[in-house]
Amino acid sequence: MGLQQERAIRTRRRMLKAAAELFDREDYASARLSDISARANMSTGALHFHFANKEELAQAVVSEARAVLWRAARLAYEKNSDPLQALTDISHTLGQLLSWDVVSRAGLRLDNDRSRKGQEQFIRAWHACVQRLLDRARREGSLAPHVQLRSITCAVVAATTGIGVLIKGGEGDRIRLALTGFWQGFLPGLAAPDMLGDLNPGGTDVVDHVMRASRYLPIDGDDALGAQAAASGRT
Template identity: 45%
Template sequence: MAKQERAVRTRDALIGSAAEIFDREGYTVASLTAISSLAGVSNGALHFHFASKAALAEAVEAAAVLRLADVTGAAPRPGERRLQALVDATHRLAAALRADVVLRAGFHLCGESARPPQEDLRERWRAWVEEAVRRAEAAGELRPGVAVADVVAAVVAATVGLEVLGARDTRWLSAATVTRLWRLLLPTLVPSAPAPDLAPEGSRPL
């Protein structure tokens, strides 16, 4: 059992180290030697767990998918507006991208031209946003004439843009930046503005 636990710790350390290197240097430049050194293990130990750099990238992506599920998986509270759940999720995403290098690396790997992603986090996020907006439409929360596709395009373009910019300057991922985004968007989405029951700064503590 102790040997299995050690193997799990080593594998997790390698995934974390790979995420840091991919996030900092990109997939193409990242070296297995740098990853194993950062994890504090030998190259042989790395190859025991991962046959290649591509296999390591796939493991980082798979771990990032779980992190993204944590961001999008919060159940709505009784009486909570569907749009508020979307606003809150964008705040959680920005906070997670600031703090979690595995999630950042998972998104970063989506944009790498050197290899097709096995798990496209940006597409997963787009699909979740579309589902959230459709729920808001079904609940009558969107202004008449506002198309779901237009809302999805605006929210995804804005949030993925913040993710890309935030990779080099975390101020783009600040709560204040996300709040300003929603202060701009919400009046165009809801039937009446201002909407006092919608909190662009988020309604849940992070």
């Protein structure tokens, strides 16, 4: 990679972070490109060289967030052999990442912002991921026989997404506590009785492993899209 290309990548990332910080602090409608460019320490003209308008910039933040979140989700999935523990660990991983990474946090909110006609792609992909893991749990006998997959999938998605949307920066401990409480109340009605003792509602060491990896590993867009497709059952 040449020096000019590296500089362009760093500049783009600086713009995305500045935009995410403003979108995280204000809503999409209130955020102004002039404020974003000032936060990135560059001119509005330089910002327009990379992004035609605010919507294009917001979509870039959403795409970056989706790549980061689904890379982390895939890593957590690959480290778990039990689908219910995988589901628990993925939710904790995403909660920690949303607390730590402003781009992921802003991207999730922008994706669900009705003022910009967000496409809710993350929620739809998360719904498919939850459904796939619960389907697998049923096939493997770790799901309680009375569980109705459709209603339980909706409940898990609603609860975890609701917690995710409310996350603020630096609230990792509080978010882990909230998700632990959710799984402590939810897993006893979800798991087969002989499986419950093997599940950790607070998440396993997989969560910390993935968070360390997410801080230092570069995100590849194609790889992240593959992760999203795998999570939603399309690969």
